[in-house]
Amino acid sequence: MNSLKVAIVGCGTVGGGVAQILSELDSQISTRSKNPVVLKKIVELDPQTAAERFKLPLNLFCGGGKKLTKDEASSYINEIINSKDIDIVVETVGGTNDFVYNLALNVCKSGKHLVTANKALLATRGKEIFEEAKKKNVHIGYEAAVCGAIPIIKTIKESFTGDDVVSISGIMNGTSNYILSSMQNKGLTFHEALKLAQKKGYAEADPTLDINGHDAGHKLQILMNLSFGSSVEMKQIPIQGIEKITKEDIDFAQEINCNIKLICYAQRTNGNLYATVQPMMVKKENVLAQINGATNAVRINNRYSGEHVLIGKGAGSLETASSIVADIVFIARYSSVDQNPYNNEDLTFIDARHFNFPYIITFETGDKPGTTGLVTTAIGKNNINIDTVSHNRHNRNNATFSVATMPCTLEQIDKAIKDIREASPKMLLEEPKIIPILF
Amino acid sequence: MNSLKVAIVGCGTVGGGVAQILSELDSQISTRSKNPVVLKKIVELDPQTAAERFKLPLNLFCGGGKKLTKDEASSYINEIINSKDIDIVVETVGGTNDFVYNLALNVCKSGKHLVTANKALLATRGKEIFEEAKKKNVHIGYEAAVCGAIPIIKTIKESFTGDDVVSISGIMNGTSNYILSSMQNKGLTFHEALKLAQKKGYAEADPTLDINGHDAGHKLQILMNLSFGSSVEMKQIPIQGIEKITKEDIDFAQEINCNIKLICYAQRTNGNLYATVQPMMVKKENVLAQINGATNAVRINNRYSGEHVLIGKGAGSLETASSIVADIVFIARYSSVDQNPYNNEDLTFIDARHFNFPYIITFETGDKPGTTGLVTTAIGKNNINIDTVSHNRHNRNNATFSVATMPCTLEQIDKAIKDIREASPKMLLEEPKIIPILF
Numbered sequence: 001m002n003s004l005k006v007a008i009v010g011c012g013t014v015g016g017g018v019a020q021i022l023s024e025l026d027s028q029i030s031t032r033s034k035n036p037v038v039l040k041k042i043v044e045l046d047p048q049t050a051a052e053r054f055k056l057p058l059n060l061f062c063g064g065g066k067k068l069t070k071d072e073a074s075s076y077i078n079e080i081i082n083s084k085d086i087d088i089v090v091e092t093v094g095g096t097n098d099f100v101y102n103l104a105l106n107v108c109k110s111g112k113h114l115v116t117a118n119k120a121l122l123a124t125r126g127k128e129i130f131e132e133a134k135k136k137n138v139h140i141g142y143e144a145a146v147c148g149a150i151p152i153i154k155t156i157k158e159s160f161t162g163d164d165v166v167s168i169s170g171i172m173n174g175t176s177n178y179i180l181s182s183m184q185n186k187g188l189t190f191h192e193a194l195k196l197a198q199k200k201g202y203a204e205a206d207p208t209l210d211i212n213g214h215d216a217g218h219k220l221q222i223l224m225n226l227s228f229g230s231s232v233e234m235k236q237i238p239i240q241g242i243e244k245i246t247k248e249d250i251d252f253a254q255e256i257n258c259n260i261k262l263i264c265y266a267q268r269t270n271g272n273l274y275a276t277v278q279p280m281m282v283k284k285e286n287v288l289a290q291i292n293g294a295t296n297a298v299r300i301n302n303r304y305s306g307e308h309v310l311i312g313k314g315a316g317s318l319e320t321a322s323s324i325v326a327d328i329v330f331i332a333r334y335s336s337v338d339q340n341p342y343n344n345e346d347l348t349f350i351d352a353r354h355f356n357f358p359y360i361i362t363f364e365t366g367d368k369p370g371t372t373g374l375v376t377t378a379i380g381k382n383n384i385n386i387d388t389v390s391h392n393r394h395n396r397n398n399a400t401f402s403v404a405t406m407p408c409t410l411e412q413i414d415k416a417i418k419d420i421r422e423a424s425p426k427m428l429l430e431e432p433k434i435i436p437i438l439f
Numbered sequence: 440m441n442s443l444k445v446a447i448v449g450c451g452t453v454g455g456g457v458a459q460i461l462s463e464l465d466s467q468i469s470t471r472s473k474n475p476v477v478l479k480k481i482v483e484l485d486p487q488t489a490a491e492r493f494k495l496p497l498n499l500f501c502g503g504g505k506k507l508t509k510d511e512a513s514s515y516i517n518e519i520i521n522s523k524d525i526d527i528v529v530e531t532v533g534g535t536n537d538f539v540y541n542l543a544l545n546v547c548k549s550g551k552h553l554v555t556a557n558k559a560l561l562a563t564r565g566k567e568i569f570e571e572a573k574k575k576n577v578h579i580g581y582e583a584a585v586c587g588a589i590p591i592i593k594t595i596k597e598s599f600t601g602d603d604v605v606s607i608s609g610i611m612n613g614t615s616n617y618i619l620s621s622m623q624n625k626g627l628t629f630h631e632a633l634k635l636a637q638k639k640g641y642a643e644a645d646p647t648l649d650i651n652g653h654d655a656g657h658k659l660q661i662l663m664n665l666s667f668g669s670s671v672e673m674k675q676i677p678i679q680g681i682e683k684i685t686k687e688d689i690d691f692a693q694e695i696n697c698n699i700k701l702i703c704y705a706q707r708t709n710g711n712l713y714a715t716v717q718p719m720m721v722k723k724e725n726v727l728a729q730i731n732g733a734t735n736a737v738r739i740n741n742r743y744s745g746e747h748v749l750i751g752k753g754a755g756s757l758e759t760a761s762s763i764v765a766d767i768v769f770i771a772r773y774s775s776v777d778q779n780p781y782n783n784e785d786l787t788f789i790d791a792r793h794f795n796f797p798y799i800i801t802f803e804t805g806d807k808p809g810t811t812g813l814v815t816t817a818i819g820k821n822n823i824n825i826d827t828v829s830h831n832r833h834n835r836n837n838a839t840f841s842v843a844t845m846p847c848t849l850e851q852i853d854k855a856i857k858d859i860r861e862a863s864p865k866m867l868l869e870e871p872k873i874i875p876i877l878f
Contacts, residue, residue, distance in 0.1 A: 017743075021743060025601075028781075029600075032780035149741075149745065149747070151598030151599070154597055159594070159765050160761075161471045161472075161765045162460055162468075162761040162762065162763065162765035163460075163464075164464070304456075304760065305752060305757065305762070306751070306758060307751065308588070308589070308751040309748070309751070310748070310749055310750075311748040311750075312746065312747040313745050318743040319745060321601070322599075322602040322741065322743040322744040323598075323744070326597070326600045328601070329600040330597060341470070342467075
């Protein structure tokens with residue numbers, strides 16, 4: 001029986017969790033893998049801290065437990081890449097700089113399997129890494145890169161092969177979902193909720209990527225290219241964060257039986273592919289509306305088997321690490337390598353502006369008679385069916401009201417707003433807020 | 440490239456769906472399998488009906504499309520089992536009689552892979568079939584046997600290998616869930632709801648196995664033996680159906696912020712294993728409480744990654760068939776065979792009476808003063824902490840009231856009821872109803 005030898009590069013929150021699980025489940029993992037799995041080496045700048053946090057022996061660390069300079073770490077990494085005694089490298093450094101990119105690429109080039117939780121790297125610079133893995137016939141395990149503990153990658157890759165994925169929608173960023181949940185359940189403003197999330201450890205000191213939607217976008221891009229066999233790039237996906245969501249938006253959502261969620265959405269229709277990351281009004285009947293706090297959830301609609309929902313922890317040390325260990329076991333069990341079972345279909349990625357959604361359009365106007373008539377007439381003239389018009393929400397001298405449309409395109413809505421501006425140049429006090437409705 | 444040759448035995452609701460998907464997704468399936476997958480033969484007593492329903496050519500059917508007697512079908516099945524030109528047999532006959540048991544067993548004996556949706560067969564007579572498959576190094580694909588389209592088998596088998604399953608709870612029978620949902624949302628009695636389910640096609644003419652909990656029990660047994668590496672037999676699992684649930688129970692559940700659901704529950708604690716299938720009061724915060732109609736949902740709690748929920752279609756022709764096709768693709772992609780990656784741990788299956796749950800105990804008594812005091816005193820004397828006592832629900836000359844307990848054993852509750860009977864022999868007008876609360 002050949003043993004499978006693992007090296008971990010980066011022993012922080014996730015990498016340390018992997019080392020801990022590999023050591024705690026040692027004999028089970030070997031049984032499950034049908035081969036002994038041996039953790040041989042860890043590269044980490046500060047081994048002492050990691051060893052204490054994850055109860056690891058210091059002699060597992062390159063350098064024997066002493067602090068490493070970046071140069072020393074680099075040279076240990078090169079040793080690992082060139083070693084014949086390592087089969088799998090777990091990359092848990094994070095980031096998208098050249099150092100990490102080259103590390104991932106060189107692991108594949110050396111004929112070793114790569115397991116990573118690095119969604120940003122795979123989404124922005126993954127193409128060459130996947131190509132290199134294919135060329136060298138090695139696995140890339142990236143279950144941990146998308147929604148932490150939720151086994152969405154293997155579900156699509158191994159369990160939906162008797163079907164076709166039609167659409168994906170999901171809550172894929174725990175930080176922003178925690179903020180939106182707190183705004184709703186505790187009546188906080190966006191900034192108060194963000195501070196609370198930071199205090200509770202759900203948001204980083206710099207929460208930019210979480211609240212501007214880009215972290216969620218990375219996950220959507222990875223899921224799309226897996227499910228649809230497409231090669232959509234990050235920059236093609238329109239992404240909008242939650243920074244502009246106000247308490248008033250949250251309150252209004254309740255009025256129309258919705259919760260506001262940051263939704264990743266992708267759909268395949270007639271050879272076209274459409275995707276967006278943005279806040280949406282999610283109808284309360286939709287299970288995604290019920291996902292609170294830092295939990296993640298992915299809803300997949302399939303051609304034959306209909307709707308599936310997977311709910312679980314989107315982050316966390318051991319939670320994410322358990323996905324990495326499952327990838328290691330999978331590689332050990334199945335020598336057969338296959339990055340993506342799906343056809344590279346001839347799908348055209350289309351501009352979000354041409355896709356049909358029902359929308360909520362919120363207008364802020366002066367509090368004058370005739371406003372509603374003018375606005376709804378302009379909307380009707382652009383061939384948009386109106387579902388409901390909400391009552392005015394008066395606020396000092398202004399009035400805010402919302403129009404719920406039947407499915408239409410952003411192009412139609414933009415044209416209607418242009419018509420309103422031409423008919424009454426000073427009527428709209430703010431840029432109207434346009435939010436899709438998810439059923 | 441070797442092609443993989445498939446035979447389907449039984450071309451009804453599920454088998455026909457498999458044939459339809461294999462034909463509609465033909466080229467995709469071959470790409471995903473890395474080998475051409477060819478449907479070679481179908482055995483079906485009434486080919487004409489099946490061919491029309493699933494748009495299949497008659498020449499796929501053994502006998503060329505003419506109706507078969509049972510003897511003719513048996514002889515075609517034997518031909519398939521003895522053929523060198525078939526690699527996978529899909530068993531979609533159903534039932535647990537000797538004919539089907541021998542069919543499944545002989546497929547494995549002949550060195551062919553078996554794919555089946557037959558939960559009853561695997562749960563009641565699966566042991567020898569799994570042993571034979573292990574001996575002959577062939578796959579048994581049974582994703583479709585547990586919760587139809589939900590990929591719970593592969594999720595446990597391939598995605599939770601970096602973790603340990605601690606507990607399983609789920610709604611695994613769509614018929615009974617449809618009945619309970621209708622009782623709750625439409626105010627129907629059990630018998631009205633059952634009739635509605637039959638009218639809508641959610642319940643069979645003979646719905647016994649669905650409403651008495653045994654169909655759900657079959658699925659729980661299969662999931663337990665996979666997740667825990669145990670060898671629990673069906674007869675060891677205490678099973679209670681939904682036949683005795685009344686409108687009053689449903690109404691009372693609402694009062695205490697619960698919905699009543701037929702829950703499959705299994706838990707591993709300190710080397711012990713516990714399981715039950717029975718109606719439970721499910722707290723509304725638990726996502727299982729929100730699952731309505733014929734949908735299924737499985738909640739798994741893991742040691743490292745915490746709570747996972749999978750929601751999807753539990754039945755249906757193409758829904759279940761898509762799981763079978765995914766098993767076929769998996770077998771084609773991964774030659775490596777492994778029935779169960781989990782250790783056969785030294786787990787003791789313990790009597791449900793010794794396991795701790797919080798319970799709702801509902802007493803029907805004469806409407807007399809002193810009753811509550813007597814009952815709660817007896818409960819307290821048996822070391823059961825009381826959470827709440829509901830107000831009396833008066834009903835003619837009787838009173839019904841419920842006691843919500845903190846976690847305790849059924850043994851304690853039985854003792855308390857015995858004490859009540861001894862103190863006041865005629866007080867209890869009915870056997871008290873005991874329902875666990877699921878948080």
